[in-house]
Amino acid sequence: MKLLVCIKQVPDLESRFKPDAAGVWYNETDLAFRMNEYDEYAVEQAVQLREKLGEGTELTVLSIGPDRVVEAIKKALAMGCDNAVHVQDTAVSAKDPWQIASIIAAYARDKGFDLIFTGMQSQDRGSAQVGVTVAEQLGLACTTTIVGFDYADGTVTAKRELEGGIKGVVKLKTPALVTCQLGLNVPRYPTLPNIMKAKRKEITLIPVAELPTAELLATTTSFHPPAKKGGGIVLEGDVGELVDKVIAILKDKTAVLR
Amino acid sequence: MKTLLIGEYREGKLLDSTYELFGFAAQMGADTAMLLVGSDTQLPAYGGTLYLADASACGEYSPDLHKQLILEAVQKENPDYIVFVHSSYGWDLAPRVAASLKVAQVSEVVALVDGGFEVGCCNAKMRRSVKPATSRGVVTIQAGAFPVLQPGGTPMVQKIAAAGGGSLEFVGYEAAEQKDVDLGKAEIIVSAGRGIGKKDNVPVILALAKALGGELGASRPVVDAGWVEHSHQVGTTGQTVSPKLYVACGISGAIQHLAGMKKSDFIIAINKDKDAPIGEIADVLVVADVMQFVPALTAKVSK
Numbered sequence: 246m247k248l249l250v251c252i253k254q255v256p257d258l259e260s261r262f263k264p265d266a267a268g269v270w271y272n273e274t275d276l277a278f279r280m281n282e283y284d285e286y287a288v289e290q291a292v293q294l295r296e297k298l299g300e301g302t303e304l305t306v307l308s309i310g311p312d313r314v315v316e317a318i319k320k321a322l323a324m325g326c327d328n329a330v331h332v333q334d335t336a337v338s339a340k341d342p343w344q345i346a347s348i349i350a351a352y353a354r355d356k357g358f359d360l361i362f363t364g365m366q367s368q369d370r371g372s373a374q375v376g377v378t379v380a381e382q383l384g385l386a387c388t389t390t391i392v393g394f395d396y397a398d399g400t401v402t403a404k405r406e407l408e409g410g411i412k413g414v415v416k417l418k419t420p421a422l423v424t425c426q427l428g429l430n431v432p433r434y435p436t437l438p439n440i441m442k443a444k445r446k447e448i449t450l451i452p453v454a455e456l457p458t459a460e461l462l463a464t465t466t467s468f469h470p471p472a473k474k475g476g477g478i479v480l481e482g483d484v485g486e487l488v489d490k491v492i493a494i495l496k497d498k499t500a501v502l503r
Numbered sequence: 504m505k506t507l508l509i510g511e512y513r514e515g516k517l518l519d520s521t522y523e524l525f526g527f528a529a530q531m532g533a534d535t536a537m538l539l540v541g542s543d544t545q546l547p548a549y550g551g552t553l554y555l556a557d558a559s560a561c562g563e564y565s566p567d568l569h570k571q572l573i574l575e576a577v578q579k580e581n582p583d584y585i586v587f588v589h590s591s592y593g594w595d596l597a598p599r600v601a602a603s604l605k606v607a608q609v610s611e612v613v614a615l616v617d618g619g620f621e622v623g624c625c626n627a628k629m630r631r632s633v634k635p636a637t638s639r640g641v642v643t644i645q646a647g648a649f650p651v652l653q654p655g656g657t658p659m660v661q662k663i664a665a666a667g668g669g670s671l672e673f674v675g676y677e678a679a680e681q682k683d684v685d686l687g688k689a690e691i692i693v694s695a696g697r698g699i700g701k702k703d704n705v706p707v708i709l710a711l712a713k714a715l716g717g718e719l720g721a722s723r724p725v726v727d728a729g730w731v732e733h734s735h736q737v738g739t740t741g742q743t744v745s746p747k748l749y750v751a752c753g754i755s756g757a758i759q760h761l762a763g764m765k766k767s768d769f770i771i772a773i774n775k776d777k778d779a780p781i782g783e784i785a786d787v788l789v790v791a792d793v794m795q796f797v798p799a800l801t802a803k804v805s806k
Contacts, residue, residue, distance in 0.1 A: 258626040372610040373594040381602035386670035389595040407591045410679030417671040428727035462607035467632040481790040488799045501748050
């Protein structure tokens with residue numbers, strides 16, 4: 246069985262974001278990058294299935310981006326992926342979800358993957374489009390936002406997370422693609438021996454120019470902070486003074502303290 | 504300008520979020536038609552054209568069939584935009600429709616801007632303005648971003664149907680877990696977010712909740728990590744609350760969390776990140792280390 250997991254590297258979301266020179270995305274200077282959190286769940290689920298199926302199953306991790314994404318790829322390899330594909334693209338952030346999905350689909354089309362895992366969305370762009378679009382382009386069965394996963398005899402049983410804590414149970418036959426929601430499993434931390442082992446695993450490099458290019462369907466015209474709605478008070482300073490201020494506000498504005 | 508609005512129906516009921524689609528269309532100044540896979544006993548209060556498919560025949564979650572139905576209505580209506588709510592139904596179906604039509608999709612729109620759409624990014628800390636480069640577009644709107652609008656009237660129903668099995672089988676719904684705490688009734692809630700750092704710090708937040716006479720709440724990451732039970736989760740997939748006082752400890756303010764607590768009377772947020780989106784809705788944002796500030800506040804409150 247052949248498995249593929251697609252991952253993205255994103256900045257630490259606690260960072261302060263500044264627009265880049267073109268004003269359409271963030272400036273990468275001073276940002277620390279890591280694996281997209283949703284993708285960690287996707288990798289973990291793929292690795293668990295790889296372990297369950299054992300010999301004869303191959304799990305490939307794919308990421309698109311500049312050289313920095315190799316760090317995320319190495320983490321996925323240390324978590325248990327067998328090999329990797331790095332689609333080298335320094336202009337990845339200028340591409341829309343349709344183009345990203347087209348690159349993945351172009352790579353995967355003739356590889357015969359039985360099951361593809363992706364995160365349900367990225368933490369930075371958050372479009373929740375790429376996984377489903379890959380499935381559409383490849384004609385795969387697909388379900389999204391899964392918080393439960395089981396596989397047996399060519400059938401995936403997945404639990405989708407719906408609003409209000411309700412779940413929807415679906416079955417789909419492979420070849421299929423699932424997009425993974427937070428809480429699906431508990432992503433493992435790579436152990437030192439596995440990090441060492443991962444160094445010997447193969448990373449195939451594919452310059453993005455070697456794959457067919459799809460046209461851009463949506464244009465970003467601006468990247469900016471949200472307009473401040475105002476109204477709220479921001480308190481900063483010494484903890485002791487902050488506590489006194491908050492106590493005074495609680496007494497003044499709420500009936501909680503008298 | 505014309506929009507085809509895709510209504511939502513689940514477990515035999517028309518969902519209220521459907522009316523936010525009309526709010527969006529009104530802001531666009533657009534004509535509307537609606538498509539619903541639902542039931543003729545649950546018609547929306549809307550006087551326009553409604554393409555209605557029977558959910559008992561097509562399934563409530565059967566993306567292949569729903570896509571077919573939407574494509575059929577698109578052919579008839581020739582809309583400029585096909586609009587969904589950005590929900591587990593909408594974000595699942597919209598990309599399938601966009602891919603079939605090979606048109607731009609703009610996800611989770613929060614507002615309209617000149618000739619395009621405003622969407623959140625970077626965990627709601629930043630915004631992008633996006634314009635479709637195609638003549639037609641698919642849009643999903645953020646739940647709660649546009650006003651609820653009931654146009655009123657009785658729809659002109661055009662029945663549609665789709666055949667075939669589809670590529671997946673819907674087995675059924677699984678009810679939400681039993682709640683051991685009904686946060687909806689709590690007057691004071693003190694919630695723990697990822698910013699508390701580790702499970703061992705949960706008692707510190709619980710101590711403040713107790714000192715204030717309130718209940719413990721939690722954000723999704725804290726529940727996913729197993730630090731706090733799911734029954735305490737506040738947000739879209741947990742409980743929706745509106746207490747007199749909501750204290751958010753180390754919660755950055757993902758939209759799914761904000762949707763569950765923004766109707767609280769008074770919100771105090773404690774976060775070391777001054778730019779955290781929780782600051783947008785908090786009455787008071789205390790910029791501090793949660794684990795230093797909360798114990799100090801608890802001590803003073805307990806006196």
